[in-house]
Amino acid sequence: FEPVSPLPEVDISPKDFCPLLPPELQGELFVQFDPEFPPAYDVIAKANKHLSFGGRYKPPQCSPRYKLAIIVPYRDREKQLFWFLSHIHPILQRQMLEYAIYVVNQAPGALFNRGKLMNVGFAEASKRDRYDCYVFHDVDLLAENDMCLYHCPEFAEEARSNPKHLSVSVDKFKYEALHYELGLCSPVPYQASEMQVFGGVAIFTEDQFISVNGFSNSYWGWGAEDDDLFLRTWRKGYKIDRSHMNECSFHMLPHDQETKNPKSPMRYVLLKQSLLRQNTDGLNSLKYRLLNKTEGLLYTNITVDIAKPS
Numbered sequence: 001f002e003p004v005s006p007l008p009e010v011d012i013s014p015k016d017f018c019p020l021l022p023p024e025l026q027g028e029l030f031v032q033f034d035p036e037f038p039p040a041y042d043v044i045a046k047a048n049k050h051l052s053f054g055g056r057y058k059p060p061q062c063s064p065r066y067k068l069a070i071i072v073p074y075r076d077r078e079k080q081l082f083w084f085l086s087h088i089h090p091i092l093q094r095q096m097l098e099y100a101i102y103v104v105n106q107a108p109g110a111l112f113n114r115g116k117l118m119n120v121g122f123a124e125a126s127k128r129d130r131y132d133c134y135v136f137h138d139v140d141l142l143a144e145n146d147m148c149l150y151h152c153p154e155f156a157e158e159a160r161s162n163p164k165h166l167s168v169s170v171d172k173f174k175y176e177a178l179h180y181e182l183g184l185c186s187p188v189p190y191q192a193s194e195m196q197v198f199g200g201v202a203i204f205t206e207d208q209f210i211s212v213n214g215f216s217n218s219y220w221g222w223g224a225e226d227d228d229l230f231l232r233t234w235r236k237g238y239k240i241d242r243s244h245m246n247e248c249s250f251h252m253l254p255h256d257q258e259t260k261n262p263k264s265p266m267r268y269v270l271l272k273q274s275l276l277r278q279n280t281d282g283l284n285s286l287k288y289r290l291l292n293k294t295e296g297l298l299y300t301n302i303t304v305d306i307a308k309p310s
């Protein structure tokens with residue numbers, strides 16, 4: 001007679017952290033999309049049954065490691081938005097993250113201002129809830145591999161964490177890291193080798209974003225607001241974390257240079273004075289008029305009047 005040994009105790013307490021590398025991840029993803037025919041809103045909603053209003057999700061089976069606000073600067077790109085939503089929701093759920101998606105929609109009437117919209121997204125999201133970090137995400141970028149983890153910056157060796165740049169490798173740029181010279185007057189405030197494009201998808205903790213004073217509000221039209229953010233970040237002593245570059249590559253949905261968002265002729269002038277303006281132009285000088293805030297099932301829409309260049 002063999003005594004039956006008790007079953008080993010399995011701890012299924014919901015307080016357990018979700019695994020670092022969740023078992024449902026698929027690796028490389030299929031990202032051949034017809035840009036003209038995204039799935040309809042209802043189809044995306046049906047495929048994401050566990051969302052709650054505002055485009056929110058929290059994994060039910062474990063305690064998520066991070067709570068993210070995804071901030072998307074937006075105007076007039078509905079097809080891209082639907083592709084984006086249908087692509088990113090399942091990825092973040094498989095990564096077992098808690099998150100909410102905020103689409104910050106610029107009202108018509110002025111040149112597009114990506115940086116200012118990001119600041120509005122940060123202000124509105126942090127008013128609504130506390131997040132571990134903020135993911136500043138272009139609407140046209142789709143991760144090609146779900147092992148590219150949307151994790152918040154973690155403390156590095158110096159007991160300090162660094163902002164992350166996730167979209168290091170983009171098909172449109174032949175997956176090459178874009179290094180370039182900003183052509184600023186000397187003394188050049190950074191090592192030339194450190195300079196790399198910082199647009200696309202970047203992740204900051206609340207403290208990091210506040211400490212750099214957010215994006216500049218002054219870049220109207222296309223270009224250089226991301227370089228400005230790089231300079232601000234560098235100035236505060238951060239080194240941008242690109243350690244995940246092997247897992248993270250992105251597909252950019254095709255688009256032309258926006259006719260409504262022409263290259264800003266002022267961008268180099270602004271950039272030269274970027275660091276002079278850092279402490280007075282950003283989160284601490286942000287003004288806007290909220291026109292609409294709607295918590296839809298797939299995302300929170302924030303329509304905003306951010307005025308015009310002065």
Ligand code: UD2
Nearest residue numbers: 073074075077112138139140199200222223224226258261
């Ligand atoms: C690059 C950067 C982008 C930004 C931009 C310069 C990467 C991968 N991308 O993108 O982050 O720094 O250069 O400003 O490095 N948008 C709209 N409607 C518009 C115009 C822009 O929704 O009419 C939003 C949308 O989220 C878009 C983003 O702004 O993805 C960036 O604009 P873009 O895609 O036209 O610029 P691109 O691809 O040159």
Ligand code: MN
Nearest residue numbers: 138140252255
């Ligand atoms: Mn783009």
